[in-house]
Amino acid sequence: MTTATAPTRSASFDPRKLLRAREAGVFAALVLLFVLGVVLSPSFVQPGNLLSVGQQVAQIGIMAVGATFVIINGEIDLSVGSIYALSAITTGMAIAAGTPWPLAIGIGVVVGAVAGLLNGLAVVLLGVPSFIVTLGSLSIFRGAALLISDGAPISLSSEQPGVAEFTLIGQGRLFGVVPMQLIIFAAIAAIGIILLSRSRLGFNTYAVGGNQESARLVGIHVKRVKLTAFVLSGVTAGIAGVLGLSFLSYVQGVTGTGLELTVISAVIIGGAALFGGSGTMWGTIIGVVFIGLLQNILNINGISSFWQTVVTGLVIVAAVAADTWQRKRKTRA
Amino acid sequence: MTALPPLAERAGTAGATAPAIRIEHLSRSFGPVRALEDVSFDVTRGEVTALLGENGAGKSTLLKILAGLQPPSGGSVTAFGDAVDSYDPNTMLTRYGIAIVPQELSLLPDRSVAKNILAGIEPGNRLFPSRRRMIERAVELLGELDLRVDPDAPVRTLDLATQQLVVVARSIARDCRVLILDEPTAMLTPAESDRLFALMATLKAKGTTMVYVSHRMPEVFQLADRIEVLRDGRHVASWRREEVTPEQAVAAMVGRELGRFTSRAELSPAATAADGRRAAPALRVSGLSGRRHHGVDLEVRPGEILGIAGLPDSGRVELLHNLFGGDKGTGGTVELLGAPYENRSTIASVDRRLGFVPGERRAQGLLTTMSVAENVGVLTVKALTRAGLVRRSAFEKNAATLAQGFRVKTASMDQPITNLSGGNQQKAMLARWIAIDPAVLILDEPTRGVDVGAKAEIYEQLFALADRGVAIICSSSDLPELLTVTDRIAVMAEGRVVDVVPTRAATEESIMTAATGAVTHPATA
Numbered sequence: 075m076t077t078a079t080a081p082t083r084s085a086s087f088d089p090r091k092l093l094r095a096r097e098a099g100v101f102a103a104l105v106l107l108f109v110l111g112v113v114l115s116p117s118f119v120q121p122g123n124l125l126s127v128g129q130q131v132a133q134i135g136i137m138a139v140g141a142t143f144v145i146i147n148g149e150i151d152l153s154v155g156s157i158y159a160l161s162a163i164t165t166g167m168a169i170a171a172g173t174p175w176p177l178a179i180g181i182g183v184v185v186g187a188v189a190g191l192l193n194g195l196a197v198v199l200l201g202v203p204s205f206i207v208t209l210g211s212l213s214i215f216r217g218a219a220l221l222i223s224d225g226a227p228i229s230l231s232s233e234q235p236g237v238a239e240f241t242l243i244g245q246g247r248l249f250g251v252v253p254m255q256l257i258i259f260a261a262i263a264a265i266g267i268i269l270l271s272r273s274r275l276g277f278n279t280y281a282v283g284g285n286q287e288s289a290r291l292v293g294i295h296v297k298r299v300k301l302t303a304f305v306l307s308g309v310t311a312g313i314a315g316v317l318g319l320s321f322l323s324y325v326q327g328v329t330g331t332g333l334e335l336t337v338i339s340a341v342i343i344g345g346a347a348l349f350g351g352s353g354t355m356w357g358t359i360i361g362v363v364f365i366g367l368l369q370n371i372l373n374i375n376g377i378s379s380f381w382q383t384v385v386t387g388l389v390i391v392a393a394v395a396a397d398t399w400q401r402k403r404k405t406r407a
Numbered sequence: 408m409t410a411l412p413p414l415a416e417r418a419g420t421a422g423a424t425a426p427a428i429r430i431e432h433l434s435r436s437f438g439p440v441r442a443l444e445d446v447s448f449d450v451t452r453g454e455v456t457a458l459l460g461e462n463g464a465g466k467s468t469l470l471k472i473l474a475g476l477q478p479p480s481g482g483s484v485t486a487f488g489d490a491v492d493s494y495d496p497n498t499m500l501t502r503y504g505i506a507i508v509p510q511e512l513s514l515l516p517d518r519s520v521a522k523n524i525l526a527g528i529e530p531g532n533r534l535f536p537s538r539r540r541m542i543e544r545a546v547e548l549l550g551e552l553d554l555r556v557d558p559d560a561p562v563r564t565l566d567l568a569t570q571q572l573v574v575v576a577r578s579i580a581r582d583c584r585v586l587i588l589d590e591p592t593a594m595l596t597p598a599e600s601d602r603l604f605a606l607m608a609t610l611k612a613k614g615t616t617m618v619y620v621s622h623r624m625p626e627v628f629q630l631a632d633r634i635e636v637l638r639d640g641r642h643v644a645s646w647r648r649e650e651v652t653p654e655q656a657v658a659a660m661v662g663r664e665l666g667r668f669t670s671r672a673e674l675s676p677a678a679t680a681a682d683g684r685r686a687a688p689a690l691r692v693s694g695l696s697g698r699r700h701h702g703v704d705l706e707v708r709p710g711e712i713l714g715i716a717g718l719p720d721s722g723r724v725e726l727l728h729n730l731f732g733g734d735k736g737t738g739g740t741v742e743l744l745g746a747p748y749e750n751r752s753t754i755a756s757v758d759r760r761l762g763f764v765p766g767e768r769r770a771q772g773l774l775t776t777m778s779v780a781e782n783v784g785v786l787t788v789k790a791l792t793r794a795g796l797v798r799r800s801a802f803e804k805n806a807a808t809l810a811q812g813f814r815v816k817t818a819s820m821d822q823p824i825t826n827l828s829g830g831n832q833q834k835a836m837l838a839r840w841i842a843i844d845p846a847v848l849i850l851d852e853p854t855r856g857v858d859v860g861a862k863a864e865i866y867e868q869l870f871a872l873a874d875r876g877v878a879i880i881c882s883s884s885d886l887p888e889l890l891t892v893t894d895r896i897a898v899m900a901e902g903r904v905v906d907v908v909p910t911r912a913a914t915e916e917s918i919m920t921a922a923t924g925a926v927t928h929p930a931t932a
Binding site for chain 1: 753756758763771772773775786792795799839
């Protein structure tokens with residue numbers, strides 16, 4: 075033990091710290107999974123296949139960026155699947171009604187933001203636990219999506235002006251290779267990383283999630299921090315919904331049912347604790363890629379999607395168990 | 408492994424003359440840190456053994472081993488002649504008869520006293536225990552222990568002291584023969600402590616062996632038959648009580664003579680009080696009311712340390728939270744640096760250079776999942792933010808400077824704050840407020856759970872802050888502490904300030920008399 079000495083180097087540039095970090099375990103598992111994929115099927119490492127994995131995880135990944143803020147706050151957002159549908163449907167209806175597509179996108183994202191804001195306000199002002207609030211809003215937003223679309227699917231016709239441009243966002247590939255969705259995910263993830271690890275909001279997120287009362291007593295706007303997290307979660311769910319519509323040119327009221335579970339799974343596999351206060355954006359990204367690779371490997375080896383569901387569930391439990399075991403060992407060492 | 412005969416039989420045979428607990432060459436390492444190193448001593452049957460040591464001396468580690476919460480890395484424990492071969496709480500209790508009363512009580516708050524005492528050992532059918540027999544058994548047990556507690560009352564409705572007695576009863580109900588009490592009086596009033604001591608006397612008369620951990624010398628010397636001292640993980644002293652003085656015991660704990668602290672009055676004779684009177688008050692409180700306090704009038708001047716004394720339920724803590732803006736008040740006015748301060752909030756207080764170090768360090772002070780640097784530097788974040796992003800290197804430099812100023816001992820600033828000892832955590836809590844250059848600093852129990860060495864350092868720092876012109880309000884249930892660090896002491900009872908006295912004119916007795924309501928005359932501050 076020494077008295078506090080000269081300032082230590084910034085945490086994120088220290089390679090030793092990276093090895094010790096909590097996400098190191100998940101990353102190792104990801105590498106193992108990759109190796110397993112290569113061994114099981116040669117087509118796995120084809121660039122085309124890996125890029126398609128990127129395409130598939132992009133929407134989940136975008137939502138997980140927002141969900142990471144909520145979970146590190148010690149809260150949960152179960153309504154993101156419904157917000158996804160609500161945003162997709164409002165954007166789809168707007169385009170079908172002849173609204174210019176950039177404005178329609180804006181509408182979808184704003185709908186997501188407002189939905190997140192409502193979740194946040196209910197949590198912060200009414201003091202209802204977020205599990206309950208978003209369990210309710212999961213149903214409310216889903217109902218709203220079904221109501222405004224009258225339960226009918228919305229299909230974008232490519233003859234309509236603007237639809238071609240709009241669908242290019244979800245279906246296009248940069249230089250004909252890299253899926254646009256993957257690029258959007260990367261951009262949002264980069265913003266998420268900076269916000270969480272570098273910004274004042276990020277600092278306050280960890281403070282509030284670790285100990286809300288302590289954070290309040292050092293003058294942190296606890297309510298504002300939580301509200302922001304729910305808005306971010308709503309916005310990212312909205313963006314993902316709009317992307318989903320753009321990708322499929324099709325949406326209906328039940329689209330995206332159950333997405334919240336995949337999103338939360340990715341964040342948890344990435345090492346964030348549900349009690350709040352710990353977790354990183356890098357961990358979440360690794361978690362997202364892990365889920366994507368896992369499903370891909372099961373797919374190309376011809377394993378039924380029912381088994382995929384089972385395996386994903388096992389992985390979640392195993393990931394948390396490994397983390398718990400590791401922490402126990404650390405305290406006993 | 409062969410099954411052991413029941414406890415009662417064993418007591419009569421092999422272990423008849425063996426000590427209650429024999430600890431031999433016990434060691435425990437956490438990675439490179441040796442928390443306990445080759446510790447050996449006996450706990451004699453039927454006696455009270457006091458275990459002393461600063462925070463970080465290895466007491467908690469030793470207790471955890473004895474309670475079966477973690478195994479030792481080396482050495483052995485023998486209970487009544489039986490070598491302990493399996494360290495888990497249930498085995499320790501049922502096979503070896505060793506029970507612990509932890510600092511954080513683990514009761515079921517919504518269940519009755521009887522159910523708490525007999526949970527897991529309910530009389531009658533396992534699945535459907537007989538309610539009537541449970542009450543009977545609980546009444547019988549509480550009677551034996553001379554405890555007047557309603558067995559039907561939900562534990563939530565009891566005060567902390569009574570809950571602690573229930574935990575003791577719970578251990579006794581499980582036939583525990585060695586009871587370990589870990590700083591049991593830390594949260595108790597003197598009257599409540601006396602109830603606990605009475606219970607201990609009852610237990611002792613019934614032959615229960617006890618291990619008692621406390622920082623408070625008067626208690627130790629009142630209760631203990633033997634005194635064992637740990638320092639830096641080693642067993643450094645062992646006495647019978649009559650062989651040793653409190654000063655010697657403290658010296659053994661800290662490794663140097665540190666019997667008493669230099670008081671504020673000795674440091675600046677007559678000067679502080681006189682100087683203080685000339686300056687305008689930094690904080691003036693009139694008629695302040697809120698939860699559990701009414702019509703409080705107080706003043707504190709720059710460079711002055713005002714103590715607040717009172718029993719735990721006197722409304723002291725609630726007053727501090729109202730002042731800082733953590734709780735909403737119901738009336739009265741606060742003037743900070745000459746300007747009225749209405750609509751108090753924690754955020755506005757930070758902006759106005761009013762600081763608050765709360766008494767419940769873990770629940771209200773620590774940012775539990777963050778590093779030492781982040782805990783110390785939390786109040787610099789706002790100033791170091793450019794375009795929403797925190798300037799990381801400036802932040803870390805600032806945090807290190809603040810930590811150094813308070814001599815926070817840590818392996819690195821990246822350590823989780825929870826890795827530090829209580830004393831260093833508390834220094835970190837104080838250090839963080841220096842960042843806002845506080846005009847007024849409110850402290851609640853500034854040295855709770857802090858070892859003697861860190862205590863002395865914290866006192867020095869408080870004096871230095873006052874000398875720099877900070878007005879300090881220091882609330883504490885530790886009367887010697889108030890007499891040491893303050894210039895004046897306001898005594899609260901039942902939500903009101905009943906007396907304000909210059910510290911040099913006060914004694915522990917005079918403060919206690921006022922705090923317990925024996926004398927009431929209006930505040931004169």
